[in-house]
Amino acid sequence: MQVSFACTDHGLKAPRNGEHSKQNATSPNTTSQARARFRTVALIARSLGSFTHRYHHNLKESTAKLTGMKYRNLGKSGLRVSCLGLGTWVTFGGQISDEVAEQLMTIAYESGVNLFDTAEVYAGGKAEIILGNIIRKKCWRRSSLVITTKLYWGGKAETERGLNRKHIIEGLRGSLQRMQLEYVDVVFANRPDSNTPMEEIVRAMTHVINQGMAMYWGTSRWSAMEIMEAYSVARQFNLIPPVCEQAEYHFFQREKVETQLPELYHKIGVGVVSWSPLACGIITGKYDNGVPESSRASMKPYQWLKEKIMSEDGRKQQAKLKDLAHIAEKLGCTLPQLAIAWCLRNEGVSSVLLGSSNASQLTENLGAIQVIPKMTAGIATEVDHILGNRPHSKRDYHH
Structure with missing residues (x-):
């Protein structure tokens, strides 16, 4: 709030006829009274300003000044998103309770996170319901949030999936109803649809934006050629x-984000929202001595993850992670924090989506913000040397 007052010594009260000489006789008193009033008004204005500031601080608004969060443009659009976002894959409506989901969203929001990502397919739509319920319960201003969802798998019927015009419009309406929102900030086309002409997809996305159901649209798991x-x-x-494009990006998955997408970022302004910075938990270091019973990889639906960890490549990755842990120790951070900050060193990455199942894990991951300034060229080179998988871009071949 900004309050401004214009005050002058002689303009507070206009003299009536016949009072001019009387006013002149008491002009020192009049002047001092005017100055007193001016000071009073100034004090009121100052107190209003400070009250407003405290009010915002008590709300723990998502501002960089209060939280240390960094904000970046989403691609080359004007939308500012927190460089760390919260994803609802697996967790919301899946492995954790609604109470823990609310706790995680609250920690994220109060830490400066404004980007919350979900999808129509997560937990059969339950993730969107929980997300919407939390937003309403917490009474967060809608304008302070960036809500994104993804469309493709909506239901079992043939007409309830894909990226045809019918499902894009009906699917987004369904997502909005579940989240109790009038619009989403970004709607993502999740995976390309070979059954639908590209023109139909782009026209449908343009339609939902023109109708006010979404502000922007992006792609998820598309190739550079398709984008x-x-x-x-x-x-x-x-x-x-x-x-923007949502893409998997971490120590062991680099090719697409580091060689294909930078060209699109510079040529047409498409940025990256990356997911799985810890490679489904592999980079946490908890699998260095096998698969613990309480871990995600021990669950039946994640048999593929267990096989990946126990494979020869998986064992080699664990060995590299032990070496990377020494770099993290040198920087005074944890291995997950190093991994997340490493993703954010890439200029084309607008935001990295975190997927946490408990408060301590999320708090630790959010601490990666403090590691970003430590990600020097020298540290990046050390990481590259350990990983041994730095992809060669076109620029590298020119040198």
Whole structure:
């Protein structure tokens, strides 16, 4: 709140006829009274300003000044998102209770996170319901949040999946109903749909934006060629192009984000929202002596993860993680914090989505913000040397 007052010594009260000489006789008193009033007004204005500041602080608003969170543009759009976001994959409506979900969202929001990502398929739509319930219960201002969801798998019927115009419109309506929201900030087309012409996808996404159901649209798990095709179609027919791609990115998955997407970022402004920075928990270090019974990899639906960890490649990855842990120790951080900060060193990465199942894990991961300034070129080179998987971009071949 900004309060301004214009006060002058002689303009507070206009003299009536016949009072001019009387006022002159007492002008020192009048002047001092005017100055007193001015000081009073100034004090009121100052107190209003400080009250407003304290009010915002008590609300623990998502501001960089109060939380230390860093904000970046989503691709080259004007939308500012926290460089760390909270994903609801696996957790909301899955492994954790609604109470823990609320605790996680509260910790994230009060730490400056404004980006919350979900999808119509997560827990059969329950993740969206829980997300919406928490937002309403906490009474957070909708304008302070960036809510994103993904469309593709909506139901069992043939017409309840895919990226055809019908499902994009109906699917997004369903997501909005479950979240009790009027709009989402970004709607993602989750995986390309070979059954639907690209023009139909882009036109449907443009329609939901024009109808106020979404602010922007993006892609998820698309190739650079498919994203470029969507951009070309948008330009050809004067439609709205995607602003970002959701892509897996971590120590052991680098090719796409480091070689293909930077070119799209510089040419057409498509940024990256990356997910799985800890490679489904592999990078936490908890699997260095096998698979603990309480871990995700021990559960039946994650048999593939257990097999991946126990494979020869998995054992080699664990050996590399032990070496990377020494770098983390040198920087005064944990291995997960190093891994997340490493993802954020990439200029094209707008935000990294965190997937936590408990408060201490989320708090630790959010601490990666403090590690970003320590991610020097020298540290990045050390990490590359240990990993031995740095992809070669076109620029590397030119040198």
